Structure formats: C-alpha cells, structure tokens
Amino acid sequence: MLVALIVGTLRMAAKPISDPDSWWHLRVGELLWSGEITLRRTGPLSSFATEPWTPRDWIPQLVASALERSFGLPGVAWLFGVGLVAFIVTAYLVARRQADPLPAALVTGLGFLGAAGSLSPRPQIVSFVLLLVFVGAWLQSAQDLRPRWWLIPMTWVWASSHGMWYLGVAIGILSVIGIVLDRRLAIRRVGRLFLVPALSLVAAAVTPPGPTLLLAVVQTGDKWEFVTEWAPPNFLSLTPAASMLMVALVALIWARRGTRLSWHHLLLLLLATAMVLMSGRTVAAGAAILIPLLAMTLQQVLYDRPPHRLVPQETQSLWAASALAVATLALLVPRTSAVAGSVPNDLNNELASLPQGSALLNDYALGGWLHWRHPDLDTVIDGFTDGYTVEAIEEYISAVGAGPGWDEYVDETGARYALLQEESPLAYALTQQLSWVEVGEDEGYVLLRHPSR
Template structure:
C-alpha cells in the first residue's frame, strides 16, 4: 500500500531548490552576502538541509527524477518502521501496527519529496527512545550522534531535543527521579544541542529555528496556524482525544510526562501545518499505551524474527518501488516543461518575475536567470515579500515593484491578475503558455 501511494511523479515545489543547493555545494560554491543567486535578498542563506540534498543530487545524477520518487517511498516506509519501533515498546504487535499506521496517515500531507521527511523518521526514533528512558530511567546516549545527523539534514532537529525536556520534567513531577538521575537524563538534550553546534554549519545553526520562522512565516502557508478542519489535523486531534477518553475510562492516572507529551502533540498539531506530522508521531505511542492498558495485559516483547519480517517487507516494497518510479516519475508535474527551451533562450543574467511556487524549478532548470523571489523566503525582507505578494494581485504599487526589480521577463500563472495587468497595461507580449503558466516579455 505504501509503495502504491508513495511513488508518484515529483510534484512538490521544493526538491528543485535542494538539488540546486546540493549541486552548488558540490561545485564548491558558498553562500553568504551578497547572495550568489539573487540581488534582492537581505539575509545570508544557510543550507540547513545539505546532507539529504547531496544524497538526492547524487542519486539524481545516476537515476534522474525516478530516484527522488523512490527516495520519498523509502522515507515513508522508514517512518512506518520507525514509528512501529517507537510504539512497540509499550504495546503488542497488532496495536503497534495500528497506531503506527494512524501516525503515517496523520502525517501524510507532509510526506513529500523533501528533507523534512528525514526529520519525521528521526523524530519517531527519538520519541521511542524517550519512552524507553521513561520506563527504565536510563539515558539513551545514542540520541546525541543521532541529533548530529539530524542537524545536518533538516531544521526540525530542535524538536528532537525538545522531546526530552517534558519527559524529564514530567518524571520529576511524578517523583520518579533523584537529582543524579535527572541530571543524567538532561545531559542528553544538552549534549545533543552541543552536537548540533559542531556540525559543518557551526554554532549559527542553533539560531535558525527562530530566525527562519520570524523571517518568512506569514508568507509560507505551511508555517501558518493549522485549521482543525483539515483532515490530517482532525485525525491527529481525534487520536489525542481518544487517548484522553481512554485515560478517563481506565481510572488510571497517566504520568505527568505522558500528559506533557499529549499537550505537546496538540500544540504542535495546531501551531502550524508543518508540525502536524510532529503531533502525529508524538501521539502514536500515547494511543498505543492507552489501548494496551485497556486490554489489561502486558505486551509481549518483540522478537528478532518480528523485526526481520518487517524489514523483509520493507525491502520487498522498495524493490517493487524502483521500476514503478521509473515508469511514473520520468517527468515532473506542476511545472511548465513546454517553456523550458524559451526560458533557456533568455539572455543570461536577466531578471525574471516568476510565480513563487515555480521559483525552485526555475533556479534549478535555468540557473542563468535571476528570480525576483524564490522559496527561500527566510532570506528576503518582509517588506520585499509584501511588495511581491501585492504585485501578484495587481494591487496598488505593482507597477513600481516591477520597475524596481528591473524584470524584462515574467513566468506567471495564466490566471494571475499580474499576468493580465502586464499584458493589458504595460504591453508585455506573450511568448508561450504551458500547464497553466504564461511566459511574457517586456516591450
């Protein structure tokens, strides 16, 4: 099932940017001020997702776009396996598979061809580790090198560190820790933060979780507050609600650390669309534990044969996914491939006013052109982004914005108000159309 649903043509706007970043890093390019790709930025770009980007680029050089589709399938299966391991410590096999499946379903919209998928897999491992530490009060020191790997892969590494804090605080409130035990457990997130600071990006990485959202959150939909009406968010909230109901009916008071994790799951789910998968992963072992407690039986321990069987199924699914990806993912969707030759003919260094969702593909496929904005929203000032958004709706001031960019070409959605305004009011002529996009040239 995961193979059938997980393999598809590349459709997310972001993988193109990651391929371009990886290629630049592999060629020895470095990012700083001024930005090497755009003169309109106000902050230096920090490639926080460099490791999976390089892996994707290396695979792309060998197998093309089908590798990205296969890589997404790998990530989804890895998440299912990691979440199953996370919950297997507190529940039996059947309950664990059910709860892991619910977590993957709740996280589904976020399981795209992007490095954030690595975050969700590593988060599942981290959550499982802290549940085991809560049971035996032993620190899992392997979380420190795991955080180093995570910090080289995606910006949500800070969530992994944050999971340990409510667990230790809750265990202290439950009076299960003495001073020495508490310090040993707290040493894990402390050393994990240190591990993040000694990655190739250095200590500046510690500030990026705050800086990135502050710079561009109002312009990025996935960074905005989640609507509980969204199906995936509703599913995660339903799971947490079921946990609360099971706690109430059991008559057993959950540990404070469990309560705090439930609160964290709700907060993550509602905070922003991007964090709904975080809520799903946090909620899975809570539901598994509550269901297992309902049975009144201790879960049977997982045997090596069980994990070998699951690993064999995952391996078989990945083998099947390879030819499927080669068949369905040769060409991407949601990009105007028909305009590529015309875009390539535009003089190098030309500024192009483009649709934001198309900017990653434009950076990757036409590196000789200069975008007005791109999906690295954190590197642009709020003022510039506000002017860009207003211009795309042909709001007052759009003429001045176009003039200030110096753009002589534009590739925008055909139904965009700005497309019509450029043609009707400034006399820009249409060079071509494809897949809902129009390429225009200034007179």
C-alpha cells in the same frame, strides 16, 4: 495491515516530483557539490535574495542531489519512497514496544494518515522519522532510567538534516522533568539523564554551520506568515483531523480509566497537542509523538497487560516487506517520475533561450523549479524565504495581486520576462496595460516578454 500500508506508499512515491520546495533543495545540493557555496559561506540563489542564511538541511540535500545527478528525478522519487517506508517501519517498531501487533499496526496507520500532509520529497521527512526514534528512546529511558547517549550524535545528524531538530532536545528536557515529577528519580541523581539533551544542544552547535544554527529558527520566524505551511491547520482536512482524533482518543481513554497519570506521558501529550494546533507544518510532528502514546493506551484498553516481545518472524516479515517495496519502487519510478510534475515543461525551450542572467518575474511556486531547471535565470522570488527580506516578500505579494505601485515594482526588478499564472492579476495587467506579449503557455502558466524584446 502493515504490509498493505507499506505497499500503499508506492502510490505516493511513484509520481512526478511536484512539491515546489523540492527543487530549491536540489539546487542547494548542486551548489554544495560544486563548491559554489559551502556550509559556512553561503550565497543567494538569485540577486533578489539578499538575506544571509544558515544551511540546515545539507545532508539530505547532498544525498538527493547526488541521486538526481546519477539517476535523474526517478532517483529523488525513489529516495522519497525510502523515507516513507522508513517512517512506517519506525512508527510500527516504536509503537510495538508499547503494544501488541494489532494496536501497534492500527496506530501506525492512523499516525501515518495524520502525518501524510507533510510527508513529501523534502528533508523534513527525516525529522518525522527521527522524532519517532527520540520519543521511543525517551519512553524507554523513563522505564529503566538509563540515559541513551547515542541520542547525542543522532542530534548532530538531525541538526544537519532539518531545522526541526530542536524538538528532539525539547522531548529530552520534558522527559527528564516528567521523570522527576513522577518521583522515579531524585533530583540529585537526575544529572546523567539531563546531560543527554544538554549535550545534544552542544552537538547541534558543533555542526559545520556552527553555533548560528541554534538561532536559525528565531531568525526566520518573521517570515512564517508568508509560508502556507505555517498557517493554522484546517481540521476539516483529513490529516489534521486524524491527528486531532489521536489526541482525543488518548485524552478520553485516560480520563475514563481514571488511573493515575504519569507526568512524563502527560507532558508528551501536551507537546503533541501543541504541535497539532500550532500550524499545518507541525501537525505531522504531533502525530509522530502521539503514535507510541496511543499505542500504549490501546494496549491497556484491549489487553490490560504489558505487550508481548517482538519475535524474529515479525521483524523478518517487516524487513522483507520493506525491501520488496523499495525494490519494486526502483522498477516503477523510471516510468512514473522521470519528468517534473505541475510545472510548465513545454516552456523549457523558450526559457532556455532567454539571455543568461535575465531577471524573471516568476510565480512563487515556480521559483525553486526555475533555480534547478534554469539556474542561469535571475528569479524574483522562490519558496526559500530565508533569503528574502520581509519588505521584498510583501512588495512581491502586492505586485502579483496588481496592487498599488505594481508597475513601479516591475520597473525596479528590471525584468523583461515573466512566468506567471495565466489567471493572475499581474499577468493580466502586464498584457492589458503594458502590452507585454505572450510567448507560450503550459500547465496554467504563461510566459510573457516586454514589448521592446
């Protein structure tokens, strides 16, 4: 079952890169390598992005950009596949500490399904892998009451890889509270355990961006409403439904068994449930937390005894399957992922011929790709909302819908070119009311120019 799941990830990774946010991550990596921006001195990706921002994903951005520079987009696709395999292997090993192979494999598959909606070629995949590591480590600390000091430098790595690092600290704090409530450890002796999440905060504060990283999430919270990922999850969709099924299974089995619950496990379940309910983006985080909880629950139902230890043959088979999958992926991606997906590649020549520095009225989903593929163009918007004011985003949304004042917005941008969805109200208004001329179209997008050009 596990090998089949690992092989199945090849189909996810061996595709053209099409996630809209992957592109601006690659562009930031390029700018970091070139020295045009640094971890303490950032700059706008376009003249329309006027807000200061804090680097939160610089390690995976540098790695992905280096692979892209050496191997092209197949290198990025291969890195994504490595991340998927890492998630599956980590999930199984964490679940395996709590259950025998069968329930561990079942839960790994269900957890992967619950997280799949957010597993994309972006730095956030690092968060989901490390979240599994942190949950597994704290479950072990709850059993032997020993602090895992290595979680502190691991937090530094996490805080340098993705903005969801704070969940690792939250799990540590909740775990310490749960251990105290379970009366496993007297309050006066809990200090050593509490030092782990406390010093983890310090570790995040001493990353290259400095203490501003601690407030980065709060500073950008006013823009979440514009990001689809932060909208409430749709439980008619497969991945949120799978995660909620995991919540229901744990809760119902605990209730039916009628045994005394551990506060530590209950607090983790509450955190996972909050993540699943919070937004589409956090569903995967909830699934990751639920994997070891559901594994231990199924172990109690199926066997009602502690799990058998991992045996060498088991781990050897797991690593062999992983290595084979990664090697196979390296052979596949040059044929399947060499060209960007879901973008107007046929318009590359026309876009490259535009005057350097031209302001471009672009579709939101294309902003990151334009930063990466055509960095000399001055795009109006992209998915990196940290760099824009709320007012700028609202004005753009209104203009794309041809709302009141859309023509004034076009004049204010100074744009003489536009790359928009062919059926968008703004594209229609530009051609029908302002006589903009169509230059070309591809993948449902149309390139327009001002009639004076």
